[in-house]
Protein backbone atom coordinates (compact mmCIF):
# COMPACT_ATOMS: atom_id res chain seq x y z
CA UNK A 1 0.00 0.00 0.00
CA UNK A 2 1.30 3.45 -0.88
CA UNK A 3 1.33 5.85 2.06
CA UNK A 4 2.05 9.55 2.25
CA UNK A 5 5.52 10.37 0.97
CA UNK A 6 6.34 6.84 -0.10
CA UNK A 7 9.21 7.57 -2.52
CA UNK A 8 7.96 7.71 -6.10
CA UNK A 9 10.17 6.78 -9.05
CA UNK A 10 8.38 8.03 -12.16
CA UNK A 11 9.59 7.24 -15.66
CA UNK A 12 8.54 9.84 -18.24
CA UNK A 13 9.00 8.15 -21.61
CA UNK A 14 8.28 11.39 -23.50
CA UNK A 15 7.71 10.59 -27.23
CA UNK A 16 9.50 7.23 -27.14
CA UNK A 17 8.25 3.64 -27.53
CA UNK A 18 5.27 2.68 -29.71
CA UNK A 19 2.60 0.49 -28.13
CA UNK A 20 4.38 -2.75 -29.03
CA UNK A 21 7.63 -1.55 -27.53
CA UNK A 22 5.76 -0.37 -24.43
CA UNK A 23 4.36 -3.89 -23.86
CA UNK A 24 7.80 -5.45 -24.10
CA UNK A 25 9.30 -2.81 -21.82
CA UNK A 26 6.70 -3.07 -19.05
CA UNK A 27 6.88 -6.87 -19.04
CA UNK A 28 10.65 -6.83 -18.84
CA UNK A 29 10.64 -4.17 -16.13
CA UNK A 30 8.22 -6.24 -14.05
CA UNK A 31 10.33 -9.39 -14.45
CA UNK A 32 13.48 -7.50 -13.54
CA UNK A 33 11.95 -6.00 -10.39
CA UNK A 34 10.54 -9.42 -9.44
CA UNK A 35 13.96 -11.01 -9.87
CA UNK A 36 15.54 -8.51 -7.51
CA UNK A 37 12.54 -8.79 -5.15
CA UNK A 38 11.69 -5.11 -5.29
CA UNK A 39 9.55 -4.04 -2.34
CA UNK A 40 6.70 -1.95 -3.77
CA UNK A 41 5.70 -0.78 -0.30
CA UNK A 42 9.07 0.92 0.03
CA UNK A 43 9.24 2.61 -3.38
CA UNK A 44 6.32 3.25 -5.73
CA UNK A 45 7.08 2.90 -9.43
CA UNK A 46 5.12 4.65 -12.18
CA UNK A 47 5.53 4.97 -15.93
CA UNK A 48 4.25 7.78 -18.14
CA UNK A 49 3.84 6.38 -21.67
CA UNK A 50 2.63 8.29 -24.73
CA UNK A 51 -1.20 8.40 -24.93
CA UNK A 52 -1.27 5.72 -27.63
CA UNK A 53 0.51 3.23 -25.33
CA UNK A 54 -1.62 3.67 -22.22
CA UNK A 55 -4.20 1.04 -23.15
CA UNK A 56 -1.47 -1.52 -23.83
CA UNK A 57 0.30 -0.72 -20.57
CA UNK A 58 -3.00 -1.04 -18.70
CA UNK A 59 -3.68 -4.45 -20.27
CA UNK A 60 -0.29 -5.85 -19.28
CA UNK A 61 -0.43 -4.45 -15.76
CA UNK A 62 -3.93 -5.80 -15.18
CA UNK A 63 -3.35 -9.19 -16.81
CA UNK A 64 -0.11 -9.86 -14.93
CA UNK A 65 -1.32 -8.13 -11.72
CA UNK A 66 1.75 -5.91 -11.66
CA UNK A 67 2.14 -3.32 -8.93
CA UNK A 68 3.19 -0.61 -11.35
CA UNK A 69 1.28 2.67 -11.55
CA UNK A 70 0.96 4.69 -14.72
CA UNK A 71 -0.08 8.09 -15.86
CA UNK A 72 -0.38 10.41 -18.83
CA UNK A 73 2.24 12.93 -19.89
CA UNK A 74 -0.37 15.65 -20.34
CA UNK A 75 -4.15 16.13 -20.43
CA UNK A 76 -6.61 18.64 -21.81
CA UNK A 77 -7.96 21.39 -19.59
CA UNK A 78 -11.32 20.67 -21.28
CA UNK A 79 -13.55 17.70 -20.50
CA UNK A 80 -15.08 16.99 -23.93
CA UNK A 81 -16.13 18.64 -27.17
CA UNK A 82 -14.58 20.33 -30.19
CA UNK A 83 -10.92 20.30 -29.12
CA UNK A 84 -9.17 18.47 -31.93
CA UNK A 85 -6.17 16.52 -30.73
CA UNK A 86 -6.93 16.95 -27.03
CA UNK A 87 -7.23 14.03 -24.59
CA UNK A 88 -9.56 14.49 -21.67
CA UNK A 89 -8.82 13.55 -18.08
CA UNK A 90 -11.92 11.39 -18.17
CA UNK A 91 -10.47 9.28 -21.01
CA UNK A 92 -7.22 8.87 -19.10
CA UNK A 93 -8.93 7.94 -15.85
CA UNK A 94 -11.12 5.41 -17.68
CA UNK A 95 -7.87 3.69 -18.72
CA UNK A 96 -7.07 3.18 -15.05
CA UNK A 97 -4.28 5.74 -14.87
CA UNK A 98 -3.49 7.27 -11.48
CA UNK A 99 -1.43 10.30 -12.51
CA UNK A 100 -1.20 13.07 -15.10
CA UNK A 101 1.84 15.28 -15.63
CA UNK A 102 1.00 18.97 -15.85
CA UNK A 103 3.27 21.76 -17.06
CA UNK A 104 6.34 19.73 -17.96
CA UNK A 105 8.94 22.24 -19.18
CA UNK A 106 8.68 20.78 -22.69
CA UNK A 107 4.95 21.58 -22.68
CA UNK A 108 5.64 25.06 -21.29
CA UNK A 109 8.39 25.95 -23.76
CA UNK A 110 7.51 24.01 -26.94
CA UNK A 111 3.71 24.22 -26.64
CA UNK A 112 3.46 27.60 -24.93
CA UNK A 113 1.62 26.38 -21.83
CA UNK A 114 1.55 29.17 -19.27
CA UNK A 115 0.64 29.17 -15.60
CA UNK A 116 -3.06 29.74 -16.35
CA UNK A 117 -3.21 26.67 -18.60
CA UNK A 118 -1.36 24.64 -15.97
CA UNK A 119 -3.85 25.78 -13.35
CA UNK A 120 -6.74 24.68 -15.60
CA UNK A 121 -5.03 21.32 -16.24
CA UNK A 122 -4.43 20.69 -12.53
CA UNK A 123 -8.13 21.34 -11.97
CA UNK A 124 -9.08 19.06 -14.88
CA UNK A 125 -6.95 16.24 -13.47
CA UNK A 126 -8.57 16.58 -10.06
CA UNK A 127 -12.07 16.67 -11.59
CA UNK A 128 -11.35 13.23 -13.00
CA UNK A 129 -9.69 11.75 -9.91
CA UNK A 130 -6.21 11.84 -11.37
CA UNK A 131 -3.32 12.94 -9.18
CA UNK A 132 -1.68 15.90 -10.95
CA UNK A 133 2.11 15.90 -11.02
CA UNK A 134 2.78 19.63 -11.39
CA UNK A 135 6.19 20.28 -12.92
CA UNK A 136 8.02 23.48 -12.04
CA UNK A 137 11.53 24.75 -12.58
CA UNK A 138 13.70 27.60 -13.77
CA UNK A 139 15.75 28.04 -16.92
CA UNK A 140 19.45 28.83 -16.68
CA UNK A 141 18.78 32.50 -17.56
CA UNK A 142 16.13 32.71 -14.84
CA UNK A 143 18.46 31.12 -12.29
CA UNK A 144 21.24 33.56 -13.14
CA UNK A 145 18.91 36.57 -13.11
CA UNK A 146 17.34 35.85 -9.72
CA UNK A 147 18.72 36.21 -6.20
CA UNK A 148 16.67 33.19 -5.12
CA UNK A 149 16.83 30.09 -7.36
CA UNK A 150 13.42 28.97 -6.04
CA UNK A 151 11.53 32.12 -7.13
CA UNK A 152 10.37 30.83 -10.53
CA UNK A 153 9.34 27.43 -9.16
CA UNK A 154 7.40 28.97 -6.28
CA UNK A 155 5.53 31.27 -8.67
CA UNK A 156 4.66 28.33 -10.93
CA UNK A 157 3.58 26.22 -7.95
CA UNK A 158 1.33 28.93 -6.48
CA UNK A 159 -0.31 29.62 -9.84
CA UNK A 160 -0.79 25.96 -10.73
CA UNK A 161 -2.33 25.12 -7.35
CA UNK A 162 -4.42 28.30 -7.05
CA UNK A 163 -7.73 26.38 -6.85
CA UNK A 164 -6.50 23.33 -4.94
CA UNK A 165 -7.89 22.82 -1.45
CA UNK A 166 -5.96 21.59 1.62
CA UNK A 167 -5.77 17.80 1.93
CA UNK A 168 -5.82 17.16 -1.83
CA UNK A 169 -3.28 14.63 -3.09
CA UNK A 170 -0.90 16.25 -5.54
CA UNK A 171 2.73 15.64 -6.52
CA UNK A 172 5.24 18.38 -7.32
CA UNK A 173 8.20 17.74 -9.63
CA UNK A 174 11.06 20.23 -9.44
CA UNK A 175 12.88 20.09 -12.76
CA UNK A 176 15.45 22.80 -13.41
CA UNK A 177 15.23 23.25 -17.18
CA UNK A 178 19.02 23.47 -17.50
CA UNK A 179 19.34 19.93 -16.08
CA UNK A 180 16.79 18.21 -18.36
CA UNK A 181 18.37 15.89 -20.89
CA UNK A 182 21.68 17.73 -20.60
CA UNK A 183 23.59 15.40 -18.31
CA UNK A 184 24.06 18.44 -16.08
CA UNK A 185 22.36 17.28 -12.89
CA UNK A 186 21.67 19.78 -10.11
CA UNK A 187 23.75 18.99 -7.06
CA UNK A 188 21.85 17.33 -4.24
CA UNK A 189 22.24 20.57 -2.27
CA UNK A 190 20.85 22.73 -5.12
CA UNK A 191 17.88 20.39 -5.52
CA UNK A 192 17.23 20.28 -1.77
CA UNK A 193 17.36 24.07 -1.47
CA UNK A 194 14.56 24.53 -4.01
CA UNK A 195 12.51 21.53 -2.84
CA UNK A 196 12.60 22.83 0.75
CA UNK A 197 11.45 26.25 -0.48
CA UNK A 198 8.64 24.56 -2.43
CA UNK A 199 7.52 22.71 0.69
CA UNK A 200 7.45 26.06 2.49
CA UNK A 201 5.32 27.53 -0.30
CA UNK A 202 2.98 24.53 -0.09
CA UNK A 203 2.61 25.13 3.66
CA UNK A 204 1.70 28.77 3.02
CA UNK A 205 -0.84 27.87 0.37
CA UNK A 206 -2.34 24.60 1.64
CA UNK A 207 -1.26 24.36 5.27
CA UNK A 208 1.47 22.51 7.13
CA UNK A 209 -0.31 19.17 7.12
CA UNK A 210 -0.73 19.02 3.36
CA UNK A 211 2.82 20.28 2.82
CA UNK A 212 4.20 17.56 5.08
CA UNK A 213 2.24 14.85 3.23
CA UNK A 214 2.99 16.01 -0.35
CA UNK A 215 5.66 14.30 -2.41
CA UNK A 216 8.18 16.54 -4.12
CA UNK A 217 10.25 14.87 -6.84
CA UNK A 218 13.47 16.01 -8.45
CA UNK A 219 13.93 15.63 -12.21
CA UNK A 220 16.81 16.44 -14.53
CA UNK A 221 19.50 13.98 -15.64
CA UNK A 222 18.77 11.50 -12.82
CA UNK A 223 20.94 8.40 -13.36
CA UNK A 224 21.91 5.32 -11.33
CA UNK A 225 25.12 7.10 -10.30
CA UNK A 226 23.51 10.22 -8.79
CA UNK A 227 20.10 9.08 -7.52
CA UNK A 228 21.25 7.89 -4.08
CA UNK A 229 22.76 11.25 -3.13
CA UNK A 230 19.64 13.09 -4.33
CA UNK A 231 17.36 10.74 -2.38
CA UNK A 232 19.29 11.38 0.83
CA UNK A 233 17.93 14.93 0.91
CA UNK A 234 15.05 15.40 3.36
CA UNK A 235 12.66 17.26 1.06
CA UNK A 236 13.13 15.05 -2.02
CA UNK A 237 10.65 12.18 -2.20
CA UNK A 238 11.48 10.63 -5.53
CA UNK A 239 12.49 11.38 -9.08
CA UNK A 240 10.95 12.15 -12.45
CA UNK A 241 13.24 10.37 -14.85
CA UNK A 242 13.43 10.93 -18.60
CA UNK A 243 16.27 9.38 -20.59
CA UNK A 244 17.30 6.81 -17.97
CA UNK A 245 13.72 5.51 -17.70
CA UNK A 246 14.02 4.10 -21.24
CA UNK A 247 16.66 1.59 -20.15
CA UNK A 248 15.53 -1.38 -18.03
CA UNK A 249 18.98 -1.59 -16.47
CA UNK A 250 19.17 2.10 -15.55
CA UNK A 251 15.55 2.51 -14.47
CA UNK A 252 15.56 -0.59 -12.26
CA UNK A 253 18.86 0.49 -10.75
CA UNK A 254 17.39 3.94 -9.98
CA UNK A 255 14.30 2.30 -8.42
CA UNK A 256 16.65 0.23 -6.24
CA UNK A 257 18.67 3.25 -5.09
CA UNK A 258 18.52 2.02 -1.49
CA UNK A 259 20.75 -0.91 -2.41
CA UNK A 260 23.47 1.36 -3.80
CA UNK A 261 26.69 1.34 -1.86
CA UNK A 262 26.66 4.17 0.68
CA UNK A 263 22.96 4.97 0.10
Ligand SMILES: O=C[C@H](O)COP(=O)(O)O
Nearest residue numbers: 012180181220221242243
Ligand atom coordinates in the same frame (compact mmCIF):
# COMPACT_ATOMS: atom_id res chain seq x y z
O1 LIG B 1 10.43 14.29 -17.18
C1 LIG B 1 11.62 14.08 -17.06
C2 LIG B 1 12.59 15.13 -17.15
O2 LIG B 1 12.34 15.99 -18.21
C3 LIG B 1 14.02 14.72 -17.01
O3 LIG B 1 14.53 14.20 -18.19
P1 LIG B 1 16.02 13.60 -18.18
O4 LIG B 1 16.06 12.59 -17.07
O5 LIG B 1 16.20 12.98 -19.53
O6 LIG B 1 16.94 14.74 -17.92
